[in-house]
Every structure is written in C-alpha cells, then in structure tokens.
Amino acid sequence: MTELHHQTLAELAAGLRARRFSSVELARHFLARIERSNPELNALVTVTADQALAAAARADERIASGSAGPLTGLPIVHKDIFCTDGVLTTCGSRMLSNFVAPYDATVVERLSQAGVITLGKANMDEFAMGSSNETSWYGPVKNPWDLKKVPGGSSGGSAAAVAARIAPAATGTDTGGSIRQPAALTSLTGIKPTYGRVSRYGMIAFASSLDQAGTLTLTAEDSAMLLGAMAGFDPRDSTSVDAPVPDYVATLDQPLAGLRIGLLKEFFEKGLDEANGKLVRDALKVFEAMGAKLVEVSLPNLPLSVPTYYVVAPAECSSNLSRFDGVRFGYRCENPVNLIDLYKRSRGEGFGAEVKRRIMTGTYVLSAGYYDAYYLQAQKIRRLIADDFEAAFKEVDVLMGPTSPTTAFDIGAKVDDPITMYLNDIYTIGANLAGLPAMSIPCGFLGGLPVGLQVIGPHFAEGKLLNVAHRYQQETQWHKEIPANYK
Amino acid sequence: MPFETVIGLEIHAQLATKTKIFSTASTAFGAAPNSQANLVDLGYPGVLPVLNLEAVRMAAKFGLAIGATVSQRSVFARKNYFYPDLPKGYQISQYEKPIVEKGRMDILLEDGSVKTIGITRAHLEEDAGKSLHEDFQGSSGIDLNRAGTPLLEIVSEPDMRSAKEAIAYLKKIHTLVRYLEICDGNMQEGSFRCDANVSVRPVGQEKFGTRCEIKNLNSFRFIEKAINYEVARQIEEIEAGRKIVQETRLYDPDKGETRALRSKEEANDYRYFPDPDLLPVVIETAFIDTVRGTLPELPDQKAARYAEKFGLSAYDASVLTASREMADFYEAVLKELGGNEKLAANWVMGELSGALNKDSVEVTESRVNANRLAGLLKRIVDETISGKIAKEVFEQMWSEGADADAIIEAKGLKQITDTSAIEKVIDDIMAANPKQLADYRSGKDKLFGFFVGQVMKSTGGKANPGQVNDLLKAKLAG
Numbered sequence: 008m009t010e011l012h013h014q015t016l017a018e019l020a021a022g023l024r025a026r027r028f029s030s031v032e033l034a035r036h037f038l039a040r041i042e043r044s045n046p047e048l049n050a051l052v053t054v055t056a057d058q059a060l061a062a063a064a065r066a067d068e069r070i071a072s073g074s075a076g077p078l079t080g081l082p083i084v085h086k087d088i089f090c091t092d093g094v095l096t097t098c099g100s101r102m103l104s105n106f107v108a109p110y111d112a113t114v115v116e117r118l119s120q121a122g123v124i125t126l127g128k129a130n131m132d133e134f135a136m137g138s139s140n141e142t143s144w145y146g147p148v149k150n151p152w153d154l155k156k157v158p159g160g161s162s163g164g165s166a167a168a169v170a171a172r173i174a175p176a177a178t179g180t181d182t183g184g185s186i187r188q189p190a191a192l193t194s195l196t197g198i199k200p201t202y203g204r205v206s207r208y209g210m211i212a213f214a215s216s217l218d219q220a221g222t223l224t225l226t227a228e229d230s231a232m233l234l235g236a237m238a239g240f241d242p243r244d245s246t247s248v249d250a251p252v253p254d255y256v257a258t259l260d261q262p263l264a265g266l267r268i269g270l271l272k273e274f275f276e277k278g279l280d281e282a283n284g285k286l287v288r289d290a291l292k293v294f295e296a297m298g299a300k301l302v303e304v305s306l307p308n309l310p311l312s313v314p315t316y317y318v319v320a321p322a323e324c325s326s327n328l329s330r331f332d333g334v335r336f337g338y339r340c341e342n343p344v345n346l347i348d349l350y351k352r353s354r355g356e357g358f359g360a361e362v363k364r365r366i367m368t369g370t371y372v373l374s375a376g377y378y379d380a381y382y383l384q385a386q387k388i389r390r391l392i393a394d395d396f397e398a399a400f401k402e403v404d405v406l407m408g409p410t411s412p413t414t415a416f417d418i419g420a421k422v423d424d425p426i427t428m429y430l431n432d433i434y435t436i437g438a439n440l441a442g443l444p445a446m447s448i449p450c451g452f453l454g455g456l457p458v459g460l461q462v463i464g465p466h467f468a469e470g471k472l473l474n475v476a477h478r479y480q481q482e483t484q485w486h487k488e489i490p491a492n493y494k
Numbered sequence: 495m496p497f498e499t500v501i502g503l504e505i506h507a508q509l510a511t512k513t514k515i516f517s518t519a520s521t522a523f524g525a526a527p528n529s530q531a532n533l534v535d536l537g538y539p540g541v542l543p544v545l546n547l548e549a550v551r552m553a554a555k556f557g558l559a560i561g562a563t564v565s566q567r568s569v570f571a572r573k574n575y576f577y578p579d580l581p582k583g584y585q586i587s588q589y590e591k592p593i594v595e596k597g598r599m600d601i602l603l604e605d606g607s608v609k610t611i612g613i614t615r616a617h618l619e620e621d622a623g624k625s626l627h628e629d630f631q632g633s634s635g636i637d638l639n640r641a642g643t644p645l646l647e648i649v650s651e652p653d654m655r656s657a658k659e660a661i662a663y664l665k666k667i668h669t670l671v672r673y674l675e676i677c678d679g680n681m682q683e684g685s686f687r688c689d690a691n692v693s694v695r696p697v698g699q700e701k702f703g704t705r706c707e708i709k710n711l712n713s714f715r716f717i718e719k720a721i722n723y724e725v726a727r728q729i730e731e732i733e734a735g736r737k738i739v740q741e742t743r744l745y746d747p748d749k750g751e752t753r754a755l756r757s758k759e760e761a762n763d764y765r766y767f768p769d770p771d772l773l774p775v776v777i778e779t780a781f782i783d784t785v786r787g788t789l790p791e792l793p794d795q796k797a798a799r800y801a802e803k804f805g806l807s808a809y810d811a812s813v814l815t816a817s818r819e820m821a822d823f824y825e826a827v828l829k830e831l832g833g834n835e836k837l838a839a840n841w842v843m844g845e846l847s848g849a850l851n852k853d854s855v856e857v858t859e860s861r862v863n864a865n866r867l868a869g870l871l872k873r874i875v876d877e878t879i880s881g882k883i884a885k886e887v888f889e890q891m892w893s894e895g896a897d898a899d900a901i902i903e904a905k906g907l908k909q910i911t912d913t914s915a916i917e918k919v920i921d922d923i924m925a926a927n928p929k930q931l932a933d934y935r936s937g938k939d940k941l942f943g944f945f946v947g948q949v950m951k952s953t954g955g956k957a958n959p960g961q962v963n964d965l966l967k968a969k970l971a972g
Contacts, residue, residue, distance in 0.1 A: 090540045209540040216770035244542050245772050323770055326572050329583020330537040350576055373765035
C-alpha cells in the first residue's frame with residue numbers, strides 16, 4: 008500500500024470506504040508526522056490530537072454503519088483564522104493568544120458535519136497580513152522545500168503542513184493572494200473561490216470585501232471535494248451568495264478542446280523572474296496540446312492593483328480590528344491605570360508591527376480630508392479593474408499567468424522592506440479586487456523551489472477552474488513531487 | 495438687541511422590533527445586565543451582522559407617514575470610535591445614503607396657526623450599550639443588552655423658533671411613532687431620546703448663529719427648560735461681547751443648566767465608510783406598497799376628520815388624537831353612544847383625563863371604560879340626570895367601579911321631571927322668601943338665579959334644570 012501521507016484526499020477517501028485503513032489509523036498516522044516534523048516547520052499553532060481521535064472514532068462508526076459521506080473520516084488542518092468551538096483561535100496574533108473561540112466558523116461547521124476531522128490549527132501571518140508567514144506572533148513557518156525559505160503567506164502554516172505531508176489538506180483564506188502565493192511557493196493546488204461563494208462567518212476579518220476562504224490541497228480533485236462541502240449560502244453572512252453549489256467533482260474531466268485562455272500581458276512584463284516566466288509559458292504549451300487556444304489579453308488598469316489594494320485593505324482592517332481593545336476578550340495589558348491606558352497598551356502590546364502599520368495606513372486613508380483622495384479613489388480604480396476583467400472574460404474563458412514573481416525567498420530577506428514584500432502579491436491581488444475565483448497549480452521547479460501557474464476565471468467559474476487544473480494534472484507530474492525530507 | 499432662536503432636533507426612536515437590528519438577541523428592556531447580548535452584539539472575532547428586515551419595514555413606515563422619500567437604495571456605514579460600550583469599535587449607522595429623506599411634520603402653534611417643520615432625513619442605526627459608573631468603586635460596569643437595539647434617528651431642519659415649537663414638534667413625532675407602533679415612546683427607559691441644536695441670531699439676520707448641541711434630554715419638560723436656558727446663555731454671551739463656541743453641551747436636570755462637554759476641535763473623526771459586511775439596502779416598489787397598506791389613520795388625518803365631521807375645534811381634535819389610545823377610547827365611547835361627539839369629547843378631555851392624570855394611569859388602564867362612560871353620557875342625553883349630577887356619578891364610578899345606572903338607582907339620583915313635584919317645591923320656596931319675591935317682581939331680575947339655586951338645593955340637584963327654569967319663570971311672574 009502507498010504510504011498514507013503520499014495519498015491524495017480522494018485516494019484516502021477510497022481507502023476508508025474500502026476499509027483498507029480506519030479513520031483512527033489515518034489520524035494517528037498524521038498526528039505522528041505532526042509530532043515529528045512540526046517543531047522544525049512551525050506549521051501548526053495548536054494540535055487537537057484528542058478531539059481528532061475522538062472524531063475519527065465517530066467517523067469509523069459512521070463508515071461501519073454505512074452512513075458515511077464522501078469526506079467522512081478525512082483529516083485536515085484549519086488555518087488559525089477560523090473560529091473553532093472550544094479550541095484556541097489565535098489568528099497568529101498575541102492579541103488572541105488566549106482566545107478560545109466559543110463557536111465554530113461556518114466553514115469549520117460544514118466540514119465537521121461532512122465528517123472531516125480537524126488535526127489542528129495552522130500558523131499564519133498575524134491577522135492574515137503578510138506574504139511570508141513571518142509576521143506571526145508564533146514565529147515564522149519554514150518552507151518544507153528548503154527550511155531557510157519562507158512558505159509564503161498568509162496561509163503559510165496551511166501550505167507547509169500539506170507540502171510536508173503532515174496533513175493531507177488544509178483550509179486557508181485569501182485576501183490578496185494568501186492561498187495562491189503560498190500554494191505556488193510550496194507546490195500545492197490552492198483555490199480562492201468567488202467572493203461570496205464561501206461564508207465568512209467565523210473567519211476573523213482582515214478586509215471584509217476581499218477575504219475569501221478556500222483550500223490548499225495536493226490536487227484539484229481534492230480541492231473540488233472540499234470546496235463542494237464548504238461552499239454555499241449562509242444566512243449569517245449577508246455577503247454570501249444564494250446560488251446553488253455545483254458538483255465540482257463531476258465536471259473535473261471535461262475536455263479542454265476549444266478552451267480560450269487569455270495570457271495576461273501585464274503579468275509577463277517587468278518584475279517577473281525570467282526563468283519563472285519560462286516555466287509558466289511551458290505550462291501554457293501543455294494546454295495548447297490539449298486543444299486550448301491562447302490569446303494575449305491586456306488589462307490596462309491591473310498594474311494599479313497593488314496601490315489600490317493597499318488603500319482598501321488597510322482601511323477595512325483599521326475598522327475590523329477596532330474590536331480588539333482589551334475589554335471583552337483577547338490580550339489585555341497588565342494593570343491599566345485608566346481607559347486610554349488600557350486601549351493604548353493592550354493594542355500596542357497585542358499587535359505586531361505589520362498589523363500596526365496597516366491600521367495606521369487605513370486610519371489615515373479614511374480620515375476627514377483624505378477619504379476622497381484615497382479611499383474613494385481606490386474604490387473607483389477597483390471598479391475599473393473589475394471592468395477590465397469583465398471585458399476580458401467576453402473574449403476568453405480563463406486567464407493565466409504566474410502566481411508569484413519569484414520562488415520562495417529567504418526568511419528575513421524582505422521583512423524590513425514592506426514595499427518589496429507587498430509587490431509579491433502583484434499578480435494575485437487583482438482577482439480579490441474583482442471578487443473573481445482564482446487558483447494556483449504547480450507548474451515546475453527552479454533551483455529546487457516550486458513555481459505556480461495562476462488561473463483566474465469569471466465569477467462562479469470554480470467548476471471550470473478546477474476542471475482546467477485537473478486536466479493539467481492528468482498531463483503533468485509536478486503536483487506529485489514531495490520535498491525530500493518529508494517523503 | 496432682539497434675538498431669534500433657531501432650533502433643530504435629532505430624535506432617536508428605538509424601534510419596537512423583537513430582536514436587534516443585526517442580531518437575533520432579544521430587545522426586551524430590563525433584563526439582567528449582558529444577558530441579552532449574543533456574540534454578534536459583543537463584537538466577537540469572526541461574527542457578522544445580518545440586517546433585521548422588520549427594522550427596515552418600520553423605517554419605511556415612518557418615511558411614508560411623514561411624506562418623505564423612502565430611498566430605493568440606502569447604505570450602512572461604519573462610524574468608528576473607541577468606547578467600552580461600543581463593542582466593535584464602530585457603530586453601524588447610515589451616513590451618505592439614509593433610508594428616509596425629505597419629509598415634513600405640521601405643528602399647531604399657540605395662535606392656532608399651522609407651521610410645517612422640515613425633516614431632513616431619518617436613518618437606521620444600532621444603539622450602543624450602557625456604561626455604568628455608579629456602583630463600581632474605581633471602575634465602570636458595562637451592560638451590552640442595549641447594544642444593537644435598532645434606532646431610527648430623525649433629523650429635522652433648523653425650522654423651529656422657540657422651545658415651545660420644538661416641544662410641539664417633538665410631541666407630534668412622539669405621537670406619530672406610537673401610532674405607527676414602531677416605538678413605544680418610553681422616555682424614562684430611553685426608547686425616545688432627543689438632542690437639540692440651538693443657536694440664536696439678531697432678528698432680521700439671515701445667517702445662522704453658531705450652534706450648540708445639547709445632549710441628555712429625556713423628558714419634554716427638561717427639553718423645554720434646557721433650550722430656554724441655552725438660549726438665555728447664548729444671548730448673554732453675545733451681549734457681553736463674547737463669541738459662541740460650537741460645542742456639545744450636557745443638560746443637568748438637577749441644576750437646570752447646560753455645561754460644555756466637548757468642543758468641535760475635540761470631536762472625533764469618525765472615519766465613516768460603507769460597511770463591507772452589509773449589502774446596500776435595496777427597496778422595491780412592491781415593498782413600499784405593502785408597507786403603505788399597513789399605515790393606520792395618522793394623527794393629523796384623524797384630527798382633521800374630528801374637526802370636519804364632529805365639529806370639534808382644532809385644539810380639541812389635536813388633544814383627542816395626541817395618542818392613539820386616547821383616540822381609540824374616544825371613538826369607542828362614540829360607537830356606544832351613537833353621536834353626541836362634542837359631549838363625548840368634553841367628557842373624555844375633561845372628567846376622564848382629569849381622573850387619569852390624578853391617579854397617573856394610562857387611558858388603556860382607565861377605571862371607567864369606554865362603554866361605562868358612554869352609559870353615563872346616555873343618561874345625560876336622555877335627561878335622566880343633569881350634567882352636574884353626572885360628575886358626581888362619574889366620581890363614584892371611578893372609585894367604586896360600578897356602572898352609571900346602578901349608582902343613579904342606588905343613590906336615587908334620578909332627575910325629578912314630575913312637573914307637579916317641582917311646582918310644589920317652587921311654591922314652598924316662594925312662600926319662604928317673600929322679600930326676594932317682592933324684589934324680583936319689582937325688577938331685580940338677577941334674583942332669578944337665587945330661586946334656581948334654592949330649588950336645586952331643595953331637590954338635591956335632581957330637578958331637571960330646563961323644567962325648573964320654565965316653571966320658575968311662569969310662577970315668579972305671578
């Protein structure tokens with residue numbers, strides 16, 4: 008039998024159904040791998056071994072009684088941004104280092120109901136603000152492909168855990184590339200669904216109009232399985248969309264002949280590592296061979312994504328993070344002398360530098376006299392970028408380009424240069440601003456480090472994206488590579 | 495130099511929804527602290543607001559009732575500031591695009607003329623919790639039960655020119671929201687609150703003076719006192735050669751004065767922006783039509799009907815319609831009585847209101863219900879008793895809880911209408927008062943009243959006054 012941790016979710020599901028192993032065995036296997044490798048990776052903040060084994064035992068009962076669903080008994084990890092009832096939920100911050108959530112996020116609840124088992128909570132950039140997983144209060148996460156390198160962020164713990172095969176799959180969130188960029192840097196399949204496709208209830212907000220939950224998995228098929236269970240309208244989230252969830256697994260094999268692929272001209276211009284660009288172009292040839300047509304597409308406003316994002320996201324975060332005031336939950340400074348002291352020191356000590364930088368930026372752009380020049384202007388440009396995408400999708404079915412301008416960089420290399428760090432998200436932010444679904448899939452290696460191909464689709468085209476990614480993975484082997492030390 | 499007062503009011507009416515505006519927690523008043531605040535109200539990490547449609551319906555109802563535009567698209571915004579009783583660090587309100595715009599309300603002035611007060615806007619927002627500074631030595635308590643209670647903030651134009659006008663407007667809005675059943679109007683519990691923007695300017699000057707906002711006004715009496723105090727203070731400042739500073743002032747009901755709370759410079763920059771957690775509120779015409787169908791007869795429409803159909807004065811009509819319960823009582827009396835609208839109006843506004851006030855009870859709790867009052871009025875109409883006796887009967891009805899006929903019967907208060915019996919009394923009185931009789935007959939007409947009084951006294955007030963008049967006139971004439 009193939010090692011359990013070499014199998015995809017789909018394969019593990021088949022194994023559980025065929026009783027080749029039990030859910031408890033599966034959970035034990037991964038918990039043992041976590042115990043061995045997590046100390047060096049720092050991928051998980053919390054390991055919920057007891058709960059996982061208890062849930063696995065229940066899953067085995069369901070499997071035995073024939074009442075199991077397709078996901079019953081499969082273990083995953085949740086990004087520590089999702090509230091989990093009775094379990095520490097830190098969001099990578101000192102501010103929530105003592106916060107045991109009193110409820111489950113909708114994503115957690117739906118996956119639990121589907122029989123998915125939670126092995127633990129994954130490390131992340133503090134409040135999802137970062138592209139390298141270095142802003143976490145719990146320390147940086149290491150990239151399993153090279154422990155000196157970052158795994159990307161903000162879902163860096165989720166990515167490292169799956170890449171190192173200490174969990175078969177993970178949830179993540181993506182506000183400006185936080186699923187896709189780490190997926191690219193760790194050779195995983197990552198999907199950020201359409202804004203509104205997955206409920207945000209219980210997902211600690213960074214930038215409410217951009218945040219969206221998704222998955223990091225070994226294959227597109229695994230993403231399809233998990234997304235199908237996570238997605239759908241939630242009456243507790245007004246921005247979730249009331250539209251039926253298609254069977255994503257059912258459409259994975261559709262042929263790609265005649266697929267019109269738009270090459271994002273702006274993505275292949277300056278800033279992109281040349282060798283990186285070549286791997287992306289090679290991937291496009293695979294699609295051509297499957298009968299897809301390549302068309303160059305220009306989105307003239309797309310280069311404005313980064314400045315637009317760094318007005319909108321901080322503005323929303325400055326308000327979203329106001330609730331962390333040391334009064335009702337979370338970190339509180341010692342011996343406050345009065346209310347202002349309580350606020351200043353609780354927030355000053357509870358938040359890290361990057362979070363403070365964004366709160367300051369956001370507070371500034373919303374201030375009287377600056378609102379029109381920054382916030383309103385950014386919203387207008389956001390509209391233009393969305394219009395550019397809409398126009399492009401009249402000509403093509405999907406857009407493709409690189410996910411990240413470079414491969415994984417050294418831990419510590421960019422921490423003192425926020426602008427360079429922000430430019431890491433240059434290719435991923437557009438989809439968030441326009442609310443579009445987007446994926447990153449492995450498309451090769453440079454100097455032993457993974458490179459990702461990004462696929463962006465029109466609203467609610469998750470099925471098409473997963474189909475495109477799955478067919479590519481039928482033709483390529485990149486997604487099957489495993490980091491040497493974690494085989 | 496004569497000054498003119500300029501007043502604009504901001505009224506906060508708590509909407510009478512069962513649950514909060516963005517959460518499913520109950521809005522009931524008086525529960526144990528923090529027992530009616532759920533995770534959404536507490537602003538827990540990850541929670542999201544979901545708009546209560548009932549609050550939208552109530553706001554739309556109000557908009558239609560004041561002849562305003564109910565916006566087809568309104569937007570919730572975040573008003574950002576830190577305070578312990580504001581769990582999220584922002585209040586969800588409406589800023590640039592309120593749900594109700596450009597309405598009006600007519601008020602009746604003392605001289606009987608009607609003035610229209612413009613209503614700039616009314617918007618939906620959530621209430622904050624309460625900070626309790628007493629009972630906690632050296633620290634403050636926070637009760638978040640009120641956090642998330644829906645409010646309709648009703649903002650007037652600066653159209654009022656005196657405290658009396660302001661009160662008249664405020665009372666009209668108070669009456670209206672209760673008619674519409676969108677607010678219980680309870681000022682003690684804070685369900686209906688008001689801030690007043692007050693300025694003065696020399697008569698004839700077009701430009702408004704610098705205004706001050708007075709907060710903490712929770713009774714009609716305090717509002718009037720606070721405005722009058724503030725007007726006097728501002729005039730005094732100006733006349734002393736000082737400038738009015740734009741600021742927020744707090745009314746202290748114990749001292750009867752206002753004092754500065756914070757100046758414009760100290761005011762927060764609220765950093766309003768559209769709340770990304772909530773979609774714009776889109777209202778379709780069909781929804782408006784449905785809401786319009788639920789509007790009751792409004793106080794002004796009712797008052798106009800009373801004046802036109804019943805011949806009541808504008809003042810009487812406005813008093814009777816000042817609360818829906820009072821008007822309902824009045825109409826219930828009319829229904830039982832079958833007409834005699836003026837008589838009923840006088841009794842409801844007179845004896846009944848007097849008794850209610852004296853015992854501090856609401857009309858819905860009246861010890862004499864509408865049917866019983868109508869039963870009493872019927873005996874006046876059919877001349878079983880006189881109006882004067884009726885007042886005695888009413889008093890007994892109020893204290894004993896019996897109906898009119900039983901009291902009239904038991905106390906023998908039935909009017910004497912037997913002509914011969916009344917003539918007998920008159921004869922006796924004429925015999926007993928020969929001097930007065932002589933005087934009357936020699937031209938002292940005023941003594942007629944003396945004889946009426948004597949007859950009524952001797953019959954215990956039960957003689958039919960009309961008959962007494964007629965018979966006396968004939969007999970005295972000799």
